[in-house]
Amino acid sequence: MVRKYGGTSLATPDLVRGVAARVAALAGAGNRVVVVVSAMGDATDRLVALAGQFAERPDPRELDQLLATGEQVSAAVLALALIRRGVDAVSLTGDQAGIEVTGEAGAGTIVRVAPDRILDALGEGRVVVVAGFQGRDGRGELRTLGRGGSDTTAVALAVALGASECEICTDVPGVRTADPRIVPDTRAVPSVSYEAMAELARGGARVLHPRSVELAGRHGMTVRVRHSSRTGPSTRVRAAEPALERGAEVVGIAHDRDVRLLRIEAPGPSADRGARLLAGLAAHGLRPDTLSWPDSGELRFTLRGSAPFTGPARALVEELGARWTVDDDLGALSVVGTGLLDRPDLLAEVLRTAGELGATTPAMAISAVRLTAVLPLDRLEGAVRALHRSFHLDRPVEARP
Structure with missing residues (x-):
């Protein structure tokens, strides 16, 4: 063992x-x-x-x-x-x-x-x-x-x-549908795929490190998450069960309180300038999470954790004739599951919830397994709780619509 x-x-x-x-x-x-x-x-x-x-x-x-x-x-x-x-x-x-x-x-x-x-x-x-x-x-x-x-x-x-x-x-007893410290009626997920677990971890769930999940997936190693001192539910992280077709499903919601939005405004749109900016910033340890490059020429991306935007990185931006601002006091929530691109109503629900909370969403990203929305930090926990109810994660799997 x-x-x-x-x-x-x-x-x-x-x-x-x-x-x-x-x-x-x-x-x-x-x-x-x-x-x-x-x-x-x-x-x-x-x-x-x-x-x-x-x-x-x-x-x-x-x-x-x-x-x-x-x-x-x-x-x-x-x-x-x-x-x-x-x-x-x-x-x-x-x-x-x-x-x-x-x-x-x-x-x-x-x-x-x-x-x-x-x-x-x-x-x-x-x-x-x-x-x-x-x-x-x-x-x-x-x-x-x-x-x-x-x-x-x-x-x-x-x-x-x-x-x-x-x-x-x-x-905590297994992987939960959300952070039990802010959502009181979370449930343990009996089984979750490597891909979904890695996305939950990247989204801010602290149960497993993303690299460990990716390593387990490469070698087909089942990972069981359980409470360290109590008996009770546990979660098995393993390959998704084969099926002819899998419908859309929300597994859980992760959140991250340490997010910043970096806005870099270049003089006019330029794909080449954007590529040079991204390559240069990556060389200084900055990794974008969500990214947009609208026609206005403003490059926007979010940074997770304590990645610094100082010294050489700022000098690079100024060298390319661009201006920059950093928005702090932001958080991000990530809805994780399968087939999310087939459910546009999920994105609409996130936007509706943010609107009801009086929150703007300055950056969003969606893939087949993860929908991430950046929100003001003081609205983050309320949005997680509201979406946990909206997606019926407070109910047993068999009772969800």
Whole structure:
């Protein structure tokens, strides 16, 4: 069994001991168990803040060296808790677990897993606890995988070890139809396709990291999302069941509170200028989420997260003779499902809901699996709740029209 525990499940010594009890029960039932762990609680944020006390922009390599210790602490204390319960356990760093990565500091990607040491320990009857979020590159440098990287570590190990599925244990019982912190009547989704789950994750759902879902999909690895300490509903992420024809269906609604709208006004429309702008901005780490280039010559796209529009990126815009503005205090909601292009009424419902809330929608994007609308931040949660009702996500699947 490969099972991953997130940071909220390991935030305190008592929680670690509770995880150890559950892992011990699995091992006692005859399972060969590999556990992947994230850093305890908000340890990663505290390590980032610590680095900030020594450098305004910490050296990326040294920041990786520092951040990787958070998961290593979790692995070691969980192994200690298991040993105290009489379970033979060993903790391993990503490197010791045979995880080889490539890429830049803070953005490594897994290229190979050599699980010999894990298999040897399992053969000796040990529980193996692996520090997630990290590995070594071909030059022996430690690299972290970016936020959410422990999910990817768990899926990669499950694939390499030939597990039947990979369990992700979180503080919510399965993948929900919306964020239960703002929508009280959410429901667990019994099963969701890799594609829909990846879109929910990109839209702001925090249950799984998009890269881990994409990795699972490439290798056909079923991922089960369950509560870390309670029994109850769980969600299986797997390939969509084959059908002659699939109708339109809304699976869930994700939201993101950290969105900005970047407007770049160029002197007259020009496809070439737009291409140069996009290529140059991408080179500076800016990735558009929704994008429009109307005849007026104004390039509009939304940015997710903390991607900076400073320094070289602004200089590039000014070099091309363009003006720019950034609109803050925005959020985005994403309606995720299947066959959405066949349901124009869904787009109309989003616009109607925004209008009833007195909200403008400065940017929208739609595909077969995701409809994203950018809204003022103070209207975002109300729109999510209203659309959750409008699309009947508060009802069991069999009771939805």
